[in-house]
Structures are given as C-alpha cells and as structure tokens.
Amino acid sequence: MKKGLLAILVSFTAVFAWGQELSWTPDFPQESTTPFTVTLDATKGNQGLMGYTPVTDVYVHIGVITNLSTSSSDWKYSKFTWATTTAAAQCTSLGSNKWSFTITGGLRTFFGISNAGESIQKIAILFRNGAGTKVQRNADGSDMYIPIYTTALGARFSLPYKQPTYIPIPETITASVGNTIPMTGIANAASALKLYFNGATIQTAAGATTISASPTIAAAGNQQLVMEAKLGITTIRDTINFYVPGTVTVQDLPAGVREGINYEAATDAVTLVLYAPGKNRVCLIGDLPGSNWIEQSAYQFKKTTNGNYWWLRITGLTPGTEYSYQYLIDGTLKVGDPYTEKVLDPWNDQYISSTTYPGLKAYPTNLTSGVVSTLQTGQAAYNWQTTNFTRPDKGKLVIYETLMRDFLANHDWKTINDTLNYLRNLGVTAIQLMPINEFEGNLSWGYNPDYYFAPDKYYGPKNDLKQFIDNCHSKGIAVIMDIALNHSFGLSPQVQLYWDAVNNRPAANNPWFNPVAKHAFNVGYDYNHESLATRYFVSRVLEHWLVNYKIDGFRFDLSKGFTQTQTCDGTGNNCDVNGWSAYDASRIAIWKRYYDTLQLKSSGCYAILEHFADNSEEKELSNYGLMLWGNENYHYSQATQGWAPSADFSSSVFNSGIRGWSNPYLVSYMESHDEERLMYLNLNSGNSYNGYNIRSLNTALKRMELAGAFFFTIPGPKMIWEFGELGYDFSINYCQDGTINSNCRLDSKPIRWDYKNVAERNSVYNTWSALAKLRKSPTHSSLFTSSNAGWSFSNYFKWYRCTQGNAQIVVVGNFDVAQQTGSVDFPAIAGGASNWYNYLTQTAVPTSTISTGAHTQSFTLQPGEFFVYTNGFVPIPVTIINFTGRGRGTSNLLTWKVAQEQNMRSYDVERSTDGINFTRIGSVLPTGNSEYSYVDDVSGLHASTYYYRLRSIDLDGDFRFSTIVRIKATINGLYVSATNPFSKKLQVTVDAPSNDRLTIMITDFSGKLLLKKEINVLEGTNAFEIPEAANFANGIYVMKVTGSEQSQTIKLIKGN
Secondary structure (H helix, E strand, O other): OHHHHHHHHHHHEOEEOOOOOEEEEOOOOOOOOOOEEEEEEOOOOOOOOOOOOOOOOEEEEEEEEEOOOOOOOOOEOOOOOOOOOOHHHEOEEEEOOEEEEEEOOOHHHHHOOOOOOOOEEEEEEEEEEOOOOOEEOOOOOOOEEEEOOOOOOOEEEEEOOEEOOOOOEEOOEEOOOOOEOOEEEEEEEEEEEEEEEOOEEEEEEEEEEEEEEOOEOOOOEEEEEEEEEEEOOEEEEEEEEEEEOOOOOEOOOOOOOOOEEEEOOOOOOEEEEEEOOOOOOEEEEEOOOOOOOOOOHHHEOEEOOOOOEEEEEEOOOOOOOEEEEEEEEOOOEEEOOOOOOOEEOOOOHHHOOOOOOOOOOOOOOOOOOOOEEEEEOOOOOOOOOOOOOOOOOHHHOEEEEEOHHHHOOOOOHHHHHHHHHHHHHHOOOEEEEOOOEOEOOOOOOOOOEOOOOOEOHHHOOHHHHHHHHHHHHHOOOEEEEEEOOOEEOOOOHHHHHOEEOOOOEEOOOOOOEOOOOOOOOOOOEEEOOOOHHHHHHHHHHHHHHHHHOOOOEEEEOOHHHOOOOOOOOOOOOOOOHHHHHOOOHHHHHHHHHHHHHHHHHOOOOEEEEOOOOOHHHHHHHHHHOOEEEEEOHHHHHHHHHOOOOOOOHHHHOOOOOOOOOOOOOEEEEOOOOOOOOHHHHHHHHOOEEOOEEOOOHHHHHHHHHHHHHHHOOOOOOEEEEOOHHHOOOOOOOEOOOOOEOHHHOOOOOOOOHHHHHOHHHHHHHHHHHHHHHHHHOOOOHHHHHOOOEEEEOOOOEEEEEEEEOOEEEEEEEEOOOOOEEEEEEEOOOOOOOOOEEEOOOOEEEOOOOOOOOOEEEEEEEOOOOEEEEEEOOOOOOOEEEEEEEEEOOOEEEEEEEEEOOOOEEEEEEEEEOOOOOOEEEEEEOOOOOOEEEEEEEOOOOOOOEEEEEEEEEEOOOOEEEOOOEEEEOOEOOEEEEEOOOEOOOOEEEEEEOOOEEEEEEEEEOOOOEEEEEEEEEOOEEEEEEOHHHHHOOOEEEEEEEEOOOOEEEEEEEEOO
C-alpha cells in the first residue's frame, strides 16, 4: 500500500528532495539563541558521510562569517582543529544517515566573539569523520552555511527545500506539466504573508507566521515562486526559480558536425554536440544571449534518434565575444564542455596574473558553480610563420624536458621564447613540455588532468603557445607534449557525467572510465581504452594538438596502464605489478591503433611511451615505430658518485643483449622529473680517495661532463631534464624551507639561471653542447642510429666505440676515484683520415700516440678523466653569441659575434618589414674572426620598422636562424613621436642619428605659432616633456622638430 500511494503522489506532485541536507531549530536563529541545533541528512549534498560507520566518529568543523569577513571562505572563530576528535565537536547520531550538533549558551559565547562591532551573518559548517578523510559538503563541493537573523523581520521558504550554499539555491525540483508544487513560507513575526506563482497571487494570510499552497503547473518552461512578508513599512521576499521541461526534440546531427564545438563560416553561430547516452535532457546555461545562467526553453538541446548525442545550434552571437557556459544535465548536474579550449576556474584563476594572461575573463561568481567552459566565434586565426619545418630524425633527437613552473619565474609562453637560443646552442632538437593542458590547481606537475583541449592558463593564452611552437620550429626545434591519457581527475566532465556517488567512483555505465583501476600505480580515474567512446575521444585530443597547434608528438604518461587486462582485485587493490608488466597483446594492439591514428593525423610525428613493460613488448612496439623511455638514472648516478664499478650502461644501447631492438627508438635519460638529481647525489654521497672528492662542487661537475661523454655518444634519442646541463643540485624532494622530504616531491623547486654565470657549471653546458651537436655533423651523424658498436661498461674504466660507414667514434673514461688503466680495441681508421682527433679540444692526436691501424690501445686515466675521439676532424658547429642592430639614418648597422666557427659557408642577412616575410639582402663570408658586421642601405625604403635575421649556413647546406633584430626606422635620419592624444602632459621621444640641437615649434591648425623652444639631444633615443602644452585648449596642433640637417612634422591631438 505504501508503495502504491507513493506512486500516486509522484505522478501528480512535483518531486523535490523529501528532506534537506541541513535543517535547524529554531527556524530563525539569532546570536543569542540557545539552544541551537543543526541536523545533517547525509543522503543529500555530496553524500560524503552517507553510510559512514562508526556513527560515533562524526564531528563538526564550524566557524562564522561575520561583517568583517572578506569572502565566503573567510571563516572567523573556527572552533576545532581539522582531523582531531575533540569531544566538544562530536555529533549525535540520529540513525538513517542523520547526525545533529547542538550549541548552548548563545552563539557569541560559543564562538568567543567579544568585539561589539562584529556581528555574525552566517554559521559556516562541515561535517567530517574523525580523520578528516570523509567530509559532507554541498552537492557542488562547497561549504555549508546557516543564515543568522536579527530581531528585524525575517522570512523565507521552508518548502521547497534549499541547499545550504553561501547564497541558498533550491534543491532539485523535478516537475511536469499538470503536477502540483507544494510551497510553504515562514516568518519570524506575525505579518501579512503572500504567495505568488508565476506572478499571480495564489494565497494570502494576515497576522500569520506561516503560509502554504499547492498550485498546479500549467505549462512547461521557467517557473517562479515568491513568498512575501510585510510588517509595517518592511517587506521581505524570498524567490525560487525552477524549470519544467517540455518534450525533447529528436533530430539527428546536421551534416558535417561532430562532438564538441563546431564553429561555422557564419561567425555569429556555433553548434555544440555532447555525447551523453542515457541522459533525459541537456540544457545550455551561461552568459549567452538571453540565458543568464538559468535553464531556458531556447537552450534545450535536441537528441539524436539513437539517444547518444545532444546538440544545439546557437545563433545571434557577437563575433569575437567570449561566452562562458556549462551543460546542465537532467536539471541537476553542471559540467563544462570536454572539448572547450578554455575554462574558467573558480578556485585557481584568481592566482593567475594579468602579466601571464592579459584580459582573462572573470569567473561568473554567484551565478553558477564548478568549472565553466568558453567559446568564441570569429576568433582571429594565428598566422603561422614557419610552414616548412622538417622534424628531426627521431633516432637522433636531443630532447629537453621542462616544467614551465620550475624553469621560468614568469612561467609563460612569451618568456620561454627567450630561452630558445640557449637550448638550440645546447644542441637540443626537441622540447618536451610536461603536461600543459588544463589540470587541477596551478602549481601541479600536470598529471592530474581534467580538460584535454584547453591549454592551461597558468602558462598564458593559446596564441602565445602557438607562437612559441612557431618560434621553436623556426630554430629547428620540435615540440613534444607530455600528456596523461591513462587517467583523469574528478573535475573532468566525463568523470562527472556518469558518477557513482554511493561508491565515490565512476559509474558502471560510464562510457569512458573503469569504475576501479585495472592495474597498479593508477592515479585519478582509469580510462578504458577498449571503449569506443574513449578511443574516439583520444583520437580527437591527438588531432587537436597535432593539427591546431602543430605539436610534433607526444610523450604518453603511464602508457603501460592502457590495458583492460585485470591485474588488481575488484576494488582496484592487491595488484600484481609483475603481471601488469608482462607481455600484453591487447595493450600492444591498443598502442598500435593509437600510433596509426597519430600518423594519419600528422605523418612522422613522435610517440614516446613511459612504458617499462617486458622487453618483448617494448621491442614489438619499437619495431612498429613507437619510442620508449629508458631509465638510466641508477646506472649513471652510481657511476658519477664513483661507487659501483658495475654501473652498466648497456641497457641504454638499443641493440644490446639486454634489449635486442632493431630500431634506435630508446629514449634514454640520466635524469627526469621522476628521478633524483645526479649532482645532488654526487655532492651528498659521492666517493672520495686520496684528495679526489666527488662531494667537492667542481669535481662533481666534472663527473657530469664525464657521464655526458658516454650518454650523448651512445646511439638513440637522449633526454635532458631541465638545468641538468648546468649541474642542478637541488633534490627532487627539496622543500621550500630547505629541508629534504619525500612529501615535497611535487613542490616548486628553485629556478637557477644564475648557474650559467658559474664557469664550472657553464663548462658542463659547453661539453654537453659539443657532444649533442656531434649528432648533426654531416660526416658523423650516422653514428647515432648505428647498431655497429662495441663497449665495456662493467668496470670503473669504461669505453665505447661505434663505426658506421666512414664515421667512427671512440670514448674512454675513468669513473673511479683512483687512477685506472685499461685497454680499448681501436678499429683501423676509416674515411681516409690521417689522424684520430680529440673532438672536445678540436686537436689531432699524433699517430705516435694513437696509431691509425687496428690495434689495442692502453690508457692510464686519472679519476674522472675522459676522451672522445673521432676519425678525422669534426668541427663543432658555429654558435652565434649575440646579434644586434641600430639605425643610422639612411642605413642600419648589424653586428654579430660567433664562437666555434667551423664548416661554415656563409651568413646570409635577411630583412622583413612586417616581421613575417623575410628576403635575403646580402651575404657575409666566414673569415675565421669572431666578429662581423653588415650595413643595410634603406634610403630608398619607407618602412616604419625593419626586422633582420641571420641564416647561418654550413658547408653541407644545413642552416639555422638567429634571433630577430627589430630596428625602428628614422625619417631623414630623425624620428619623432609623442603621446597622442595627450591631456595634461605632452611626452616627446626623439631618435637622433647624432648629437644635435633641435628647434621645436608648435602651431595650431590655422598656422598660428604657440610655442618655440630649443633642446639638446644625444645620439640615440631621447625622451622629454613639454609642460607648456598643458595650457593648450582641446584641439588639433602641429609640431615641427628641426635639427641641423633634418626635420620632421607630426600632428598632435589635445583631449581630456
């Protein structure tokens, strides 16, 4: 009978929560109220304590918002310490997932408020378990609040129920046309009460404290309930708005649209498509025309006939205007668009400076909650300048891994451009950016992603990112994006769309995610890469970055997790790590499929896996074309510390007996973001003997050069972790207070560009640079994908040799702290070379020291001593130290300095007047000197600005560009500018070709002379003020500036 009665009620009455998350007595608490009791229903809100046991282990975290609070998060007088079990904070269990907490003695006394000028506006409260690991909040994750009243008239709805948010909002109301909507209003004093429904009065009561009605919903659309209390001249109103859906329109997707944001040639329209099978309705809310963040009929989505897709074409948009929006699912869930390129974050955007992200759109505070997505029609397209970039050979890559947060104080795309010459001169051919798509927080490593199409705003706007990639390509540097597609985190709209609140995990019907992880070491929520929905989404993510941003490839985090093979129990625990690492044919198939997608979207792009699976699996993947990380941190760290003679580098050789790969696609590294710094270990635990101490800074740095000699010359791609080239020596576990603790592993680390000014550290940079550049040598680059090598890495005395065609290299080094003697089998010298050369000193080795025939050569090396030998002379490529220019009237003077000038054909000078399109205007031949100059005659040109760059061309035709020099043009040798318009102060800037005395005359537009004065200027830029102009009336004026040989006239505008 009860079930039947309930069914009847539901069919005729609007449904809202039967009960509310927080209730309290009395209904209108004041500061003096005692006792005051608040009751929690944990089946509401975020259900953080629903089903929690033991029921005695529930406590409040409580404070107040006063008139002195600055925001909703500015709690005052918090009573209890988090994660403690203070008896005074303990709640009383009422059974059925309900708990209560009572305050006696009055609120001011309870909270200890003695300031008479401070008044309580709200109680701020959370319920938690004793450990603080389970917390009851509002459904949107916010804190809960209880309003505190005064003796003045107060009134509010008690039904429908409201959520205890900072600004209360109603519990979800599910209603249909024909339902009744029960409503009750209450007041704290007998007054004249009224109830309104959609503007019509439906109930009145005189001298009452409560009023009720149950009007019938007549039509679909927006509904409004209003409760009014009037006492004397005081009127109080409380309003509830809700939406009653109509019939969902069923219509298939228009031709040519797909999931996400579909912009059109018509810049006032866009079509949005959301994949959400099984949902009942989808509505767009936001600041789009007429939306106002409220569910509206005009923004209801259509559903496709298969029920999988929801879509809406929106018109009437203003081109270039940025709109913010969310999807409202089934009238309750608000999520951002998984395909948005920009989100607004209520928690973290406030910490992004206007320098990093100018003009960042404000979050719609108090209008919605959670992450908000944006769209913008008629966006100005980025104008790519480098359109002929050829990706470097993946087998020879020198990759530089960087975390923007710890690389640059400004951590933005504009600033990192300043490092490109530094990186190129280091020999870097690819920059690997740790995750840059939107992740949770600002200061993260980025492996906690939520939105995959949006560049994280903490690093700057998207077009700045594109310009950075463009600049990298102009310098021959590829850009690799680190991305975490094994998992996502809780703010992901895909996670939220299908969520199991009872078990606090993705629901079983989530199209993208497993409810629990299938494998060990998972973080966040585990993507199901066998799901067609996931496979489609991943392919779109990859396409987005490859096509729209011209990214050159990806490093895939935790790639071994791309499997549905179950190696954990049903709860995601008790995982078999060895089983997870074993050969997995299904995982191989997943990765081959994704690699095919990558090549389809951008042929030749890189795919680097952080895999660490069984070698048979990695070998098969490398044979297919994928690259894989090779962690050599242990072996190199033991070797540089001088402790382990058996620190064997063999696993970094792709075709060694350990691996047996056919392709040189092993990305080996000595350091990465996951590993301890070699220099930290050298300085804190390095070996010593007989005065040779690795814990000495200079010795420790020399050990880094020794390690680099082997690391860079072994074939295959190499990776440097940022600042390793300068001997960075702060631990991975360094804390901001200077201590070392593993809890600080993810914390920010000191940014040490000052290391570049230390000669011994710069020596590491120069040595690594020379070794990395050998990989681009026209005569010896083939060595770095060669399988024809020999080595001995099992002792302190180590050697390596390789021959490919006519190219040969031999490396020897002593990793001991004592002198060592060893032998190396030298091959007969190839290529017609007459001597072996010491590559790093660029000097020939006498045949009396190392003969040219095949022989066994004995070396006695001092601790840390090493040599790199090549057959014949291999010049270290030229380095442009600086490139500058200045205007000289009718000509521009360009000067540059170079280092290591070898194998050079010419320096071609290129000019542009727009900074985009460059033309060769001349060439300077190398002379062996370090300084060069070029004079460009611009007397016949009429540009306002000139841009120059150098193209340094090697004898083999390889070239690289310098930085771009910008020179502002002068008019007849003299250039004058002024603040225009000006109000009180007229600031004038004069670029003079020489020291001069200038005459300045200002006339009105009729020619009447108002001011004449003389001023001395120096060669170059001069800035000064003309204070007399402050007295001019608003209008148009003419200023003529005359020098000894030139003059210039400009128009001035005086305004308010």
